[in-house]
Amino acid sequence: MLRSCAPRLRTLGALRGLTGGARPAVGDAGPALRLFSSEKFIDKDRSLPNPSWSKEIRLLFDQFMKKCEDGSWKRVPSYRYISPQDSKPTKEEGQMSRARIFSRSYDDGLGFEFVMFHNDVEKRTVCFFQGGPHLQGPSGLLHGGALATMIDVTGGVTAIMTGEFVMTANLNINFKRPIPLGSVIVINSQIDKVEGRKFFVSCDVQSVDEKTLYSNATGLFISLDPEKK
Numbered sequence: 001m002l003r004s005c006a007p008r009l010r011t012l013g014a015l016r017g018l019t020g021g022a023r024p025a026v027g028d029a030g031p032a033l034r035l036f037s038s039e040k041f042i043d044k045d046r047s048l049p050n051p052s053w054s055k056e057i058r059l060l061f062d063q064f065m066k067k068c069e070d071g072s073w074k075r076v077p078s079y080r081y082i083s084p085q086d087s088k089p090t091k092e093e094g095q096m097s098r099a100r101i102f103s104r105s106y107d108d109g110l111g112f113e114f115v116m117f118h119n120d121v122e123k124r125t126v127c128f129f130q131g132g133p134h135l136q137g138p139s140g141l142l143h144g145g146a147l148a149t150m151i152d153v154t155g156g157v158t159a160i161m162t163g164e165f166v167m168t169a170n171l172n173i174n175f176k177r178p179i180p181l182g183s184v185i186v187i188n189s190q191i192d193k194v195e196g197r198k199f200f201v202s203c204d205v206q207s208v209d210e211k212t213l214y215s216n217a218t219g220l221f222i223s224l225d226p227e228k229k
């Protein structure tokens with residue numbers, strides 16, 4: 001099931017070649033476009049602003065792009081597809097050839113709109129997330145599973161940024177307050193402890209003004225044992 005080490009390292013390399021510095025023009029993926037080796041299609045970096053982003057998330061994006069200028073923070077790029085060279089070396093036919101990364105599987109504005117920034121020194125990641133109308137749970141509110149996905153991805157990126165490829169082993173989430181659908185929330189994630197292959201991560205989920213704590217969570221991410229395939 002698991003990929004061999006080599007493609008894993010390529011993926012990590014791509015992820016760690018993060019984007020800081022100058023702010024790209026809105027809607028212009030520019031150098032963030034990733035041309036797959038097959039040259040059959042171009043996958044764009046989806047952690048850049050698109051027309052569905054509210055003023056609030058754009059403002060946060062701009063603030064953190066400024067923080068990237070001195071190199072302390074880096075924007076984490078994010079794609080819809082796993083590139084062919086990182087995919088399993090099996091024939092991909094039918095449904096599998098249309099596989100998308102879950103958190104990037106919706107069209108602009110309908111599902112998971114988010115951007116993450118990582119601070120290597122502080123070993124923490126901040127995610128600005130705007131949940132679209134296809135992520136509804138109770139009327140007018142964000143589905144808990146959608147929030148769990150974002151906590152998983154933010155925690156996973158925090159662990160992956162250490163340079164290890166990890167899988168989620170455990171997530172514990174306290175849902176404290178419901179989140180209005182379409183609102184922008186802030187997910188802060190940090191590594192609390194590392195024990196061998198185990199990365200203990202904690203997350204809190206807050207409103208932009210930090211007045212509401214929507215959720216807090218802990219997660220265990222485990223890097224793959226090279227002895228076990």
Ligand SMILES: CCCCCCCCCCCCCCCCCC(=O)SCCNC(=O)CCNC(=O)[C@H](O)C(C)(C)COP(=O)(O)OP(=O)(O)OC[C@H]1O[C@@H](n2cnc3c(N)ncnc32)[C@H](O)[C@@H]1OP(=O)(O)O
Pocket residue numbers: 011015082152153154156157160166167168169170196197198220222223224225228
């Ligand atoms: C796949 C995505 C590919 C992406 C491609 C690249 C694209 C870039 C994307 C970037 C974004 C990434 C974000 C990632 C977020 C999503 C992650 C997922 O959904 S992942 C999908 C969802 N997740 C899965 O599908 C994972 C399914 N599970 C597994 O594959 C395996 O159980 C394992 C790999 C997690 C651990 O296996 P194994 O290496 O054989 O582990 P051992 O038995 O040797 O134990 C080692 C130590 O760990 C302890 N321990 C173990 N488990 C637990 C636990 N639950 N509770 C507590 N403790 C646990 C155990 O006691 C031991 O402790 P100690 O004695 O050393 O003290």
